[in-house]
Amino acid sequence: MIHAPVNMPTANQALERLMAGNTRYASGLMSHPNQNAARRTALLKGQHPFAVILGCSDSRVVPEVLFDQGMGDLFVIRVAGNVLDYIVLGSIEYAALHLHTPLIMVLGHSKCGAVSATVAGVRLDGHLPNIGVAIQPAVETARKLPGNLVDNAIAENAKMVAKQLATSTPVLAPLVNAGKVKVVAAHYDLATGKVSMLSPAPAPAPTPAPAVTAAATAASPVIR
Numbered sequence: 001m002i003h004a005p006v007n008m009p010t011a012n013q014a015l016e017r018l019m020a021g022n023t024r025y026a027s028g029l030m031s032h033p034n035q036n037a038a039r040r041t042a043l044l045k046g047q048h049p050f051a052v053i054l055g056c057s058d059s060r061v062v063p064e065v066l067f068d069q070g071m072g073d074l075f076v077i078r079v080a081g082n083v084l085d086y087i088v089l090g091s092i093e094y095a096a097l098h099l100h101t102p103l104i105m106v107l108g109h110s111k112c113g114a115v116s117a118t119v120a121g122v123r124l125d126g127h128l129p130n131i132g133v134a135i136q137p138a139v140e141t142a143r144k145l146p147g148n149l150v151d152n153a154i155a156e157n158a159k160m161v162a163k164q165l166a167t168s169t170p171v172l173a174p175l176v177n178a179g180k181v182k183v184v185a186a187h188y189d190l191a192t193g194k195v196s197m198l199s200p201a202p203a204p205a206p207t208p209a210p211a212v213t214a215a216a217t218a219a220s221p222v223i224r
């Protein structure tokens with residue numbers, strides 16, 4: 001059994017660090033940490049990223065920028081629509097198992113083209129339909145909800161992928177169940193620059209957390 005580095009934060013501490021960075025970014029008070037030669041040199045000994053971000057490839061959704069982090073802080077996987085396939089899953093498993101990263105965040109975002117195209121049923125060429133197939137279950141869930149269909153589908157997609165990760169075997173589900181890894185879904189607003197939590201409920205706060213709406217996304221956890 002490999003033990004986590006002693007300085008690795010807990011999942012909740014990692015989440016607080018991310019959200020504090022986002023607050024700095026959204027308010028225009030970035031500190032641009034860990035982006036110099038000293039950090040580059042320090043990282044030659046190895047990497048200990050405190051959070052995994054599964055985000056969209058959209059050029060406007062840049063994790064290190066919007067969370068005000070630097071080199072060695074985030075283990076980032078970006079694919080259109082922030083969906084899973086086995087290579088994405090394997091990448092995340094590597095971070096959880098071998099780098100002991102305690103937090104995995106699935107980050108959806110407003111105006112996501114991949115989700116919008118899936119909602120619209122746009123006919124796509126090449127390998128693009130694979131992305132739509134992965135997103136479609138979230139769209140079906142969103143159709144049952146009141147409000148804006150695209151916005152709801154974006155949120156449901158992030159929550160669905162988070163659930164797929166948290167329940168995936170053989171690596172992540174046992175780590176999640178043992179309390180060693182936490183998977184959360186979040187949403188980035190292109191207009192405000194702010195990240196908000198979708199699931200589970202926001203991290204520990206002075207007031208009792210509201211009941212989490214257990215995944216409305218019972219839809220196929222199948223990873224394609």
Ligand SMILES: [Zn+2]
Binds near residue numbers: 057114
């Ligand atoms: Zn997107």
